[in-house]
Amino acid sequence: MTEPVLALEGLTVRFGSRRVVEDLTLRIGPGEVLGLAGESGSGKSTAALAILGDLGPGGRIEAGSLRFEGRELRGLAEREWRALRGAGIALVGQEPMAALNPSMRVGAQLAEVPRLHGRASRAEARAAARRALEELRLPDPDRMLAAYPHQLSGGQLQRIVLAMALMAEPRLLILDEPTTALDVTVEAEIMALLRGIRRTRGTAMLFIGHDLALMAGICDRLAVLYAGRLAEAGPVAQIFERARHPYTQALLAALPRIYAARRPPAPLPGSQPLPQDRPPGCAFAPRCTHARRGLCDRDPVPLETVALDAVVRCLRWREIDGAPEAAPALPGPDIGGPILEVEGLTRRFGSGRGTVHALQEASFTAFEGETLAIVGESGCGKSTLARLLMGLERADAGTIRLRGVEVQDRLAGRRPRDLTAAMQMVFQNPSDTLNPAIPAGRQVMRALELFQGGLPARTLREGLADLLGLVRLSPALAQRMPRALSGGQRQRVGIARALAGDPAVLVADEPVSALDASVQAAVIGTLLELQRTRRATLLFISHDLALVRQIADRVMVLYLGRIMEIGPAHRIFGALCHPYTRALLDAAPRPDPGAPPPSPLSGERPSALTPPSGCPFHGRCPRRAELPETLCEDRLPPLAEVAPGHRIRCHLPPERLRF
Amino acid sequence: MEELGWLGILGRMALRFVPVWAGLALILGLGWRARARLGPAGRLFGSWAGLSGLTLVLFWVLTALFADLIATHDPLAQLSGLKNAVPGSPAPGSSYPVYLLGGDSLARDCFSRMVVGARRVLAIAPAATLCALAVGMLLGLPAGFVGGRLDAALSFLANLVLAFPVILLFYLLVTPEIRQTALPRTVAAVLFLMPLLFLVLLWHSRFRTRAGPWALGLAAILGPGLWIWAGLALDADPSGLWRLEPGLLTVFVAVVFVNAPTAFRIVRGLALDLRHRDYVAAARTRGEGPWFIMLWEILPNARGPLIVDACLRVGYTTILLGTLGFFGLGVSPESPDWGSTINDGRRFLAIYPHAAVVPALALLSLVLGLNLLADALRTEARHD
């Protein structure tokens, strides 16, 4: 057997009195990509830092061994670590900006690498930097080399950081959620690059992430971490086909699947315990549907080898069979009349360098009881639309009619109480949606007080308990300060607060994008259930197409402030769609190791400051060559109806947009 | 009775401070036991600076509280023969056998003057700071939250006041011609109205939807509030319970006036930073008015930095009061406040330093305590 590039043996890391990583055993062979999956707080980043010898003052390796190419790294001096980082092991993190010096040109920073590690001459170093950028298919490398980091987009920066890491020719590349901060389309691009690097260079990689669908596309083997311990590890195909650990099974069931039946992802109740309150016995027991009293909650569960190269930490894996029950399919929506009508809504932001057209002439209608998803890349105007609807900003033109009443000229606070209560919003950021200085329950109570004005305190308290029950929170949590709640719990409190006035329209701006997959499924489930039982309209803003596919009745696609397409979900995902929608679909990762890799969309997204003439998508559109000469550049296509309720903004005739 | 040596002086002083020691022991002990439940304040007990800051400040607060028990003599009484007496001089035929820290140039007891002076300082400085903070919050919150032209106008005003030389302002305020005009009273009337207005807005924005508590609360605020305000600012309290001597009023106005713009700036900056949070947007979308958002959504999240600032500001104000006293400003000439006492003592500084050094050390230790406390609170807030 060949020597592994990296071998961890019973690695235990502790921060103060808390064991963050316990008994971690992993090996990465030459040219192999190992995925380390886990939700936030499971210890995956700590493991990466331990491998890089960069735990910081509070942390230390308590037990175990850490071998890189056969050499024990535990107890290495700081100087030796420094020599190893970069040349032997390189890290690409979540935030590309953090890895670059903001006041130095990109070229100079890249050229430093060969000069540090290989004593190359200045000219050689520059040439190497250029070659590295070309290898990563960055357009116009000379311009990039001369640019400062802040002049580049997130995707470009991430590629530059990757180029920098690769220039040192490391034997192991650690990727810590390298695409979390990026759009789906850019993410697909980076993933394609990583697959290319792996093919051509054979660099071993440790890919850390929480998105199993994304990891399915690149990893050979997968290790699932739960509460600091390995829950399961094995070849990726085997795990996707037949996960043995109940936690892995739940994670897989919680994954939205883009080409699956229309049903919400299956939720996993509860949340991961903090290091200090991990239960004795199996750490997953409190959330495990297969847990047996007196068995699972007694002694720590050992890691068991279950097949060639596959291990699982579960006492009952032999008896547990297959995946957990999938959530029941969503019933068909009970759609009523129009409730929210938007006509020609436009919002421009003037800035020093020009005007950003955040939203241009958006017109659509939302109906009672439906889920209308709004999708698009970052900066396409999704949040702007939400803020305009809510009256947080004033529109430059256009009308918004809620229940037939024009509200576009009334900012929030100026709208009559019944209309305010009729449309409420759920916010994106769980750490910001609740006021950190006020107990969670009081914030919901205040909304009740406003919307159900004049009720006695007793009734209000009952109302609060009801609302918390609706979003499946124990009433005891009402006393807690928001920082004592988990992200998922905070989002639920935010939903309860929005529900206080019994809204007819619920605007949710990426309500789950900051949450872990299993928690995400639970929050989505809550939202959908409420929506169905109360017959509210849900405007669901998201960039996750797989999720949208599973829950939306209709979909609206925005690009650079324009509606490109709007129509029933089953048609858009199944019959025909706009070339841009198609590109988004193709870029979405699929939770299936056997599937063909997602194909990225080429070209950079144009800046909203200089929107292209004609069809806004023409610079990146793979189909524009099919149309005569400069039609797409010159004329903005109309949002034309291709079937009842399905409108597409493209010059191509509908029959050529079929799948 | 013999002249006391330093050991004797210290011993007797320690004995006089017994009520303070008892209070300190009680408060620190209780605080220590409850520190886990006190949040950031509880964590002060974990840091050396926080604990010493807290102890120093508490020491002076308790001294002010128990001043009547601690002081050995009437701070204004003069004993013949004890003019500029050295520390530990016997004081026969008086309420206490010695002048523990000596006598001043008017033969008054330095120790008692220091103790009673603490009461003066600790009554004015926090009150003036609160007043300045109220002004800063009432103007700074809308400036930061609403922004635009309102912000520009208010910031300009603040800069105007800041650009005015403080010393000149003080000299103007002592000028009899100005003191005789209605100017100090008018300014005082406006400034003192601010805390009241603050409380009214606080209550109104929160309870406007509930008529019962709304009316009850407003009555509870406005009744005593207006009474105190009329007494302090207009000298129109029929019962005579609330009044400020004109000199003190001037000092108060001066102190609030110079503190308000910097308080304004801090509050404005915090509001500017917090106004884009999602919870503020959530409050707006459920139809909250601007004052509710400013006072109940933004302000509670700004309280950490504001408390730190208040600590520093009380210290600064204490020094300012000292400076004012040093100029002979405001407080009656006999007043035992530390600034005036230092000023009185400075003439004989070379020969009899104790009369000036005693209040100077008192001032120093109080300000040091406040700064230590502010520093520790700031560190704690950063860890949160």
Ligand SMILES: Nc1ncnc2c1ncn2[C@@H]1O[C@H](COP(=O)(O)OP(=O)(O)OP(=O)(O)O)[C@@H](O)[C@H]1O
């Ligand atoms: N207050 C503002 N001032 C200036 N420009 C703004 C402002 N708010 C938004 N924009 C610009 O308007 C455009 C649309 O922004 P918006 O926040 O609606 O995008 P989004 O689709 O929600 O993106 P994301 O997915 O990143 O949340 C962007 O180009 C953005 O930079």
Ligand code: SF4
């Ligand atoms: S050991 Fe028990 S509790 Fe843990 S995962 Fe297996 S069945 Fe569930």
Ligand code: SF4
């Ligand atoms: S109009 Fe042209 S550029 Fe635009 S989407 Fe259609 S084919 Fe592509």
Ligand SMILES: [Mg+2]
């Ligand atoms: Mg957004």
